[in-house]
Amino acid sequence: METLVTALICFPFLWAILPACVHNSKRRAFFVYLGCGIVMILSIFTAIRWYIDGGQTLNFRLPFQEMFGHIFLVGDVLLMCFITYLSYKYKRLIIAVLTIVSTVVPTLLEFVGPKLPNTYTMRFDYLTFIMVIIIGVIGSLIGIYAVGYMHGYHIHHHKELTDRRSFFLAMIFVFFGAMFGLVTSANLLSIYFFWEITSVTSFLLIGYTRTEEAITNSFKALWMNLLGGCGLAVAICAGYLWLNTVNLFDMIRLAKINPGDMRYLLPIAMLAFAALTKSAQFPFSGWLLGAMVAPTPSSALLHSATMVKAGVYLLIRLSTAMVDNCVGNMVSLIGGFTFLAASCLAISVTDGKKVLAYSTISNLGLIVACTGCGYEETIWAAVFLVIFHAVSKSMLFQCVGAIENTTGSRDVEDMQGLMSIFPKLALILMVGIAGMFLAPFGMLISKWAALKAFIDTKSVYVSTLMVMFICFGSATTMFYWTKWMAKILGASKRPKSRDLTKKNEYISMFFHAFLMVTLILGFPWLSVNVLKPLSREMFGVVEQVISRQNIIIMIVLLVGIFVIPLINYLMTKNTGYRQVLTYMGGANAGDNMNFVSATGDPREMHVANFYMEEIMGEKKLFTPAIMISTFIIIVYLIIVIGGTLA
Amino acid sequence: MTVQIRIILAICYIVGAPVVIGLLDGFDRKLSARMQGRRGPSVLQPFYDLKKLFEKEFLSANIMQLFMIRSYLCFIVLSGILFFAGFDLLLVVFALSTSAMFLILASTTTHSPFSTQGTHRELIQIMACEPMELLVAVGFYLATKPKTFNVANIVLNSNYSNIVFLPGFFIGFVFILTIKFRKSPFDIATSHHAHQEVIKGVTSEMVGKEYAMVTLAEWYENAILYGIVGLFLINKNPFSIIGAIAVILAVWFLEILIDNTSARVKWQLMLKLAWGVTLVAAGMNLFLLEIIRS
């Protein structure tokens, strides 16, 4: 196992050199496919191997642990120098301060601080198992998609941009390596190293096009993520100075056996803070929205399987130490608030990718809220949400990217009647949306579990607020997804036209769709065989999260969502009817798309969705949302830090 | 609760709901007419209308509409069965909002200006009501000991009528019922009055049996909503059923009164009012209930 995990981490880093050096388009594509294939197979093989071996939690040290320790150290310093150089070059010195502080202090402590006992540095358990599979499978699919997409991106659409595809594809592999490292590490120093790599890589990917906007947004992403890195650094310092350990699991254990002692809670709070920045919760949502300027594969990568999932992953780890204390309250309030605010904002935007971005933030908010609550039900819901969110979001991003490449627009309003123009793309989009909010997890089961757990939360204020957030947030979520779906299924004025989507893009998207359906059908199995051991591991008890009766009802509803329309479709397919024009006051100009105008000429009719900009607009809501969430975070951090100092 | 009782209740719902709600609707029209100084149609009028609609010629602008409307009806009936057979209240609410989505999709398939307009207003109405519906489930969960979402257990485990603990929830729920029943001042998406604004809103393009199915589905849905009103009153004591029926009739009368004495508002105001009432009435009640229960 040790060897396999080491290979899993090191292989993508090394393989990244290949696409970086090979500039022949065909050969590079081959290497990327091969690399993605190997990553996928390796991750699945590692995971399955561990599962078949009995699925016991494995604590181990890497082979050549000392050497890796040195590599991490050198790597940290190099990254720091790199960021400092860039911030100097682009005159953003505050970023240099952030990175120097957050790197130098832990590094110094490592040299001059107390010597820590040698414990295990890696851990492989059920959560790692799930994360490794998500990163391996979804990530590699995005890699495959990226080859075709970037080709179209440079050849057809953005001829003005410098072609830096080699760099782009190499960065994707670096990302895989960092993510694998992050989810298998138990030692905060190595987590910090991988954490910084994802920050820097995402910064480079966002700034890919090197336009003014891209550079601004990439620096925004950088400083927010570095701020999170500072949180990690504080946690490491606290580990050196007070707790005599920098092992994540030891810290959690200590916090659990000393409830109420703020000194043990401080590192947890700091780690949670770091995770909040990474998972783009308010007030740190700006970077994820800014990341939209990057080519679609990187958005897909950042939004679905990697980056944001790093934050959520850490929170799930921490959740048992956050039950009913102020850190947990902070995390759930921020999560709940983000869930509501982001879904409101998603109503008011027309850009398809932006809708997806807000919905990502909103969905992550729900996951974060679940982890902050830290009960068994919510962790169950959170893990399921993570899985479903990864698959459907990656699929949706790829699909919107393909639609943009084909039709030249990613505006939701331009997707009128996509079902009749590009049925294949529309079908994938529908499956993705359904996976996000219909069946069964986005809305149904996880919300059921989350609501139940929030009502039972001990703190009355938090409980009331959270219930309100969830109730209102689910209403707004329903609104923006439904109107998008309605748009796709509507009638269209355009004739069928040629689909420019590449075959490898389709392979990736259909594989996602297939995965989605398999997951939906296989959820009871997943719940019993993966999620149950996971909660046994975390909570030490095995309890049925949802009663058997409810599971049956959910399956009935779930099957109903697919089967009832299908049966009805088959039954009504051959119903006799008279074709009729839609009602436009009798002024249709021969069809449903045009009407006779006041001058007597036919004129095209547009139907548009509601966006409610005056009520839910970005201008109106964004700044207050940032302020409220900043306030929540500051108040809770003051409580924790004050408690520590007192 | 045994399986037999559940099945009997479910069958009662499937057969009884259209009859009861249809009759209530008929009396509603009679009563409204009397309030306006008219004689009004026969109390069986809703049934005549429904039967006529099923018999009319079937026209369609897009045949896709038919299967979605059938799915809408099926889902509403399914959620009704879940409710009346005493299953999980929260899942009933989720199932209801899923079914509403089919109605939305059905009405937008036609690319009609009036039905698109109506559809979006309908969506806003759904958005305005949904928090309160979810909160009602939360309220019942907190009010019952031991805490449960299960409708059967809510009835069988409460010694008093739950309205004692949930007055705010009751007010909020009755408020959104005006929206749900498409009564003035909130009949913005489709209205049964002569003074329509967007033709027939979300149902504009539904002809004959399609419209009949939507009407039928609304009856089934109203049965669930009246059922939830009744749930506020019903407890272990079988005599509480009388109280429940009295309250349902009172709410029914109140809605007719509001309908006949108010003018239509804009959707912005509707959204603000509905959310405001939900926040204040249900929110305060929820907070107090949490304090009591913790």
Next chain:
Amino acid sequence: MSTIHKSPWLLHYDGSSCNGCDIEVLACTTPVYDVERFGVINTGNPMHADIFLITGGINSQNESVVKQIYDQMPEPKVVIAVGTCACTGGIFKECYNIKGGADTVIPVDIYVPGCAARPESIIDGVVKGIGLFKEKAAALKMASKAN
């Protein structure tokens, strides 16, 4: 047994009338005449309507509109021309843009004369139209059986 005669829903279309008849049509729905006691609803949507009630004459601009609305009504349906203009073209008959009564475009079943037509006679016409439904529904059934 068809119930269409018990719930005839009505669509009111104003051609080029002077609005006299339109006011009288609306008067039918007021408490004084209360046409709803026959189950009549003023729908405003051809897809839901059974009775097509036209006031005013047909001109070259609304000709296609009337035709289209008539086509959008599901069978069985009855057309009632209310007022002299709708029956024959009336006082506007000689105008350059007027084609004549409603029957120049679509088949009319009932003619209600008057300028303006009185509410009583409009209701009388509607009730006569309701009487026609029985035959129409029966004929429709025969036709569908024959197919």
